[in-house]
Amino acid sequence: MNNAYTGERLKSKSGSSWVADNIVTLIFIAFTIFGFVVSDGVTMNFFLTELSSRFFRNAFLVLSLIIPVVAGLGLNFGIVVGAMAGQIAIAIVRYFDMGGVSGMFLTFLIAFPIAAFAGYLTGILYNKTRGQEMIASLIVGYFANGIYQFIFLFAVGVIIKVPADHPMIKPDGVGVRMTVDLVKVEDGGLKYALDKIMEIPFMWAILLVAAAVLLLQVFRYVRNKNKATFIGQKNTTLINSVICLILIGISIHAIVTKSSLMMVRKVPVVIGVFIIALCIFNEKILKTKLGQDFRSVGQSQHIAEVSGINVDRTRIIATIMSTVLAAWGQIMYLQNMGTLNTYGAHTQIGMFSVAALLVGGASTQKANIRHAILGTLLFNSMFIMSPEIGLSLFGNALLGEYFRTFMVYGVIGLALGLHVWRTFVKGKEVIE
């Protein structure tokens, strides 16, 4: 499949540029559909339940990657550092047995300075490794993991004295346990503290979101109807509206007839609101002075410098923002998981989030909300489907699991490689 696309692209450079630009996305859509065709064990219910819970867990983290891309820092694998800051905050709150909704917001509050400080340091590092930010961000995650383990395995207990009988601490009194139970919110803990505030059935959520998007499209159409720049986007608006109408139709049908789709797990409203808020934040910040600075620095650091923008400072701010958002994203992720996997929860976050964003069609220089949302949905679909495909095609779920690891790395490699290669070809064409 991959080869077919490549061949097609090489044949006609300009004609198939849409396919070439969206190749990663197309592969994933094809893969998910393929999964539905071959594996009969997956019901729509199971799929949607899994997908919605994974989406609400991960979307915030993926969205936190957008600002650094706009500011020209590339894909910030360093959100792992933010995730660690979030986990430190959770550990502190858990240690003092605080919880509930207020405890949750306290966690956000504690995570903020830790993440901001870590983001500041990371930002300085990125300024020193200009041009190699992506590999630096990957390595800084590993490096920070060392320090994180030092704090959690050694400093807690040896330097900071803690009681050995605390449920979080290992029996010998040194270090934090491998897994820490976050205690249900009913018992005054953090587990589901945000989810349980308000939950609505899945189909209602679809209905609401589709209706809201439809309204937005109509509003846009009415406002921009006569503008010359809008003509090109007319079709997109139309397609979006049609999709919304279909979704509204399906959800109303499901609600009225009480079909099996109503059995899909309920969705957490507050997390949804946070995700939407972050989307709006990401859009709106680009309209401010700071956002404009991000853009100009992202386009050309040299020109930005000449026009009086403090490039280094702008890049550091972008990194801090991304890190803080990642910390909050990780806290939301963990309250949904219910247990803190102390030494493992953060390690894969950077890789998975970046892969998700790339699957949505982003590149190292271009990323927006659409990429993040679409990418999170598609990437997690692949994650749900690949063990099923492995099981039904080869009778081995493990195979599917190795396959999805390969997809994660492969997608990042492919998307980055294609992007660099395309810039390279473009550069050549200009010279010629």
Added chain:
Amino acid sequence: MVEVKEKHGFKDIVNKIGLPTLIIGSFWIIVLIIGGMLDISMVTLMSDTIKRAGMNGILVLAMVPSIQSGTGPNFALPIGIECGLFAMVLSVEFGFTGASWLFVSVAMAIAFAIVTGYLYGKLLNSVKGSEMTIATYTGFSSAAIMCLAWLMIPFSSPKMGWFMGKGLRETIQLDAVGGAQILSNFMSFTVKGMTIPTGMLLVFFLCCLIVWLYFRSKSGVAISAGGINPRFAQASGINIDRNRIKANVLSNVLGAIGIIVYSQGYGYTQLYNAPLMMAFPAVAAILIGGATASRAKVSHVIIGVFIFQGLLTTALPVANQLFEGTDLSEIMRMVIQNGIILYALTQVGGGK
């Protein structure tokens, strides 16, 4: 006056040895002294250091050609490693044992590594400027796809499979084919309780010698020239792209041989996720030896691998004795290894 002169002298020494080498080297010496005070057997430590340096040496050596050619440290080392692993597994499958197992493995590994190295070199030439990031993910992808291969290829040798089910085991004992320590034990001798794995060290130094000689030949000098100043080299009629491919083929081949030497020293062949992260300690080792992301010498490899592996071997028992029940040496490895790579990246210096 005198003071100024001394300061100047001190700076010169630092510059000559290199900051990372100096810091990590002194750290090793300090840990050794602490170890001595704790009555940890120096002989065992030294013996282990030599053994581990010999095991890792060729993997570190694989960094030299790629750095010299200007593609940066070979973060895609897992590609070469997978070639070596695949060759070893095939060799077991075909029923070779002992020395013939070793030779067949090495021969096949070289063949695989040349092919994959060529393709990898091609890839690197089309992504100039982002080699390190792309290389890392190419390496990761190769390790991940080989995980599928280990499960799916129908190997039949009972020495490698699970007792039930399909696929290869995670670790394959080389004892079963007489391959464990086959090089290490060759002509090995013991001085005052210190075991010297002569065969393994000989192979390591032989590889070093070959690489050293190669970079003195016409072809090798051309590779270095292309790495230092691509435009100038191009102007003097050097085909840079071809040289970069050549260097990466060499690097890949060394990676493949390196893992065979490593596995025989260890006694086991580790499959699946084991090769995933193997590039990073190798990169760190050569950087500790004094290399930068754009310049490396064979001497850096030898110094670096001994200091880094020495520190790791020494720190384990020392940390265990000082702080019982903690895994401080593993934490230290992570911090030093990745800290050193970050430091090297800050020295690359990209333009605005």
